[in-house]
Amino acid sequence: MDEVFVAVADPTRRGILLLTRDQEVPAGEIAAQFPTISRPGVSQHLRVLIHAGLLHVRRDGSRRLYRLRAEGFAEAAGFLDVMWAARLDHLRREVEREHRG
Template sequence: MDDALRAVADPTRRAILVLVRDREVPAGEIAGRFPEISRPAVSQHLRTLAAAGLVDVRRAGNRRFYRLRPEGLAEAVTFLESMWSTSLGRLQREAEREERADTGEHDAKGSL
């Protein structure tokens, strides 16, 4: 999970993941989408994503094709969802407590 989170911390790598989310994309096309970055730098980003398990790489001759591996983010997504649901639960309880106080209802302990 740590490698995946470190990999997606970079905005260029996140943009690459969006590019390869729905289809396999050749490395040259990916590099072409980032004219402000050198091809070796794009290659390094792709290697980082592959090492983190976030993209699959298919070689065809001297070409490389990249595609998102959604399962590479599964552990991180599970962690983030657990954090989010905990926060939402607290928010819901606080909102319900405030609503009871506003309407004059008492909670189970007999207080507002």
């Protein structure tokens, strides 16, 4: 789970996840979306996302195609759900207490 939070903490990696959310995208197209970052820099971001389980890579001849692995977010999403549920439950109790009093 820590790898997921570290991976999504970077705005470039979040941008890559958005690009690959709905379709496979070749590495070259991903790199073209980040002109201020070198291709090796983009490759490093891709490796971080793959290591975190957030990207799937498929070889197509000499190309590499990347696509979001939504299931990679499952553990982190579960953690956030627990945190939000506890906070919302606390807020609900406070509102009910104020409403009664």
